Amino acid sequence: LSLSNLDDRRQEIKQEMELCRSTTLKLFQGIDYETFCCQAHPDFSPVGWHLGHIAFIESLWLLEKFAQLPPLFPQYRRLFAADGLPKKQRGNLPTLEETKHYLDTVRKQVFQYLETADLEQQERLWRWLIQHESQHTETITFVLQLQGIKINLAERSPSPQVIIPNTPPTDEMVQIPAGKFEMGNDSIEALDNERLVHRVYLDTYCIDRYPVTCGQYRTFIEAGGYHNQNLWSDSGWEWLQKNSLNQPRYWTSDRNLDYHPVCGVSWYEAEAYAQFAGKRLPTEAEWEKAVSWDATLGCRRTYPWGEATPDDSLCNHNNIVGQTTPVNAYQTAQSFYGLYDTLGNVWEWTSSWFDGYAGFISYPYIGYSQVYFDGQHRVLRGGSWATSPWGLRASFRNWYHPHVREILAGFRCASS
């Protein structure tokens, strides 16, 4: 690679890091210290912790491990390391101003290092760091939402067809013919758990054209779905009894949301609805084939619509709308097989346990993915309305315990 090409990439990485950071910081405008330190839910840390952790990880990987500089702010290590304090002890935080000072101090040295860093060897780590921050930014968004704070970063309102679709979405399914496809991703931004690309054969199956809507989910609620043990797995029913719930976490009775995807369901609720509908959840391979495979050309697409990077005309992401949109709003974003709304809007639960693909190699550390290959985490695909462009692609894999419903998750169903 020529030097000038490398310098272009330095410039591009710098711009993307700045763009990502500006989105992160916008979420903290007007946030008071109590909100900053509050643990809104036992499964999640205070938003202020996430902000400090972003600086800590950037400093640890780029300045300590790569540039071999002594630790900046060593007093923060125990607080902001993921394996430091338990989540419930993360509420004693520096102020927003102090945390911003930490971020800025790290960032100044990072950009200085970027000028001479060996990008040919390190580009993957720089790209990983942008994705690391943006994943925490999504968590900050929904944790603030749990605290009753609504953020909308839109500079203009979305176009009308995004808000009110012409026609109601249906519960129709698309048939995906039997055959092989290529699963995974080996490009520079692909995370360890997306590698390696491998060929997978699937029998013919059907998958919903749209995510399950609030309107459809209401029929499940009204039919007594939350009280009918026959629809639930043993572990799902046990979870339901312990928590005595009767609607999704982000449910409202607003009929204007009937065409929006249901949002804030645990994997157990998704599984019970699928049973109610006479369907099942798709495997992650079934999800990925229906979203990324171009059967005519016999090749993978990075995004359902092709290779164009996501923007606000293609899908609801990056906090542009700040909430869900109708599942049939983005007509031009359909996959080769005709699925709608696969990237953005809501994450979609799959039936698959999170695990490594054949030949998996941890990167940059086993705590990123590998420690979650424990048969306790289910895979989600597709991204939500709060997912940044850096985490939005057909091969991206997210994972959570099946009981988690605070994330921005819905689902679509499949059948054999």
Ligand code: AVJ
């Ligand atoms: C992939 C979203 C489950 O936030 O726990 C952030 C991403 N890993 N820092 C998380 C992650 C380390 C992870 N999720």
Ligand code: FE
């Ligand atoms: Fe992290």
